[in-house]
Amino acid sequence: MSLVLNREQLSDYLVEVFPQVEKDFVIDSLDENSITMRLKVGDRHLRPGGTVSGPSMFGLADVSVYAMILALKGRQSLAVTTGCSMDFMRKPDGANDMIARCSLLKLGKTLAVGDVLMFSEGSVKPVARATMTYSLPPAGSAAAAFG
Template structure:
């Protein structure tokens, strides 16, 4: 499945991703790179992207990484998410780099790094596990 296909599945499955304008920049082989554009709606006091917005971006990025392995057919769900906020992400666009670390029959373990676009400094480090739910028949 190509990037446009993964983005379409993602936006149908998580309408908030479309409302926030989240873009899939890359997705292949259990990895994904997504971009959250700057939006005043997502800012918190201090003029930085809010924690809930960053967690939502991370969750969608992990799903995009999973979709890259399943031809866009995956109904797995988040089981746990541990977020370490390391520094403010700023008020501009944020990039999420997701990768599957281990994919088992019942659980998937992944890691997501968030950073402000144009910066190499990590704003948040996220680890997550997902419960595997088999893809539905087309």
């Protein structure tokens, strides 16, 4: 499947519909098979002990899969998260940004499933892995016309 939105168009759209995304998340790279996103780690993302919080990592995984769906489906897609499974494997470094590498395992008419590996910038060892499931609105529905 080819991209409907390029990196710049996707970034602009995310800021338009979710302005809060701009201060926290950046698209590092995008192609038809994957997206790499960055969480700009700040004090608001840390929990005691200087580690990145679980909710912050969930947010990174969630926005990564959502962005990949939008890149392939376009501005018309109002996907909603219906499931998440996360494994936390090691302590993330709160002094560095978090990097997420996301690919879609399935992109159907009504369901999308994405896989996300998250790393502390500069490390090759993943700190977390998430599998996210999204419900996609039926074609022609009011929800599909969002945007």
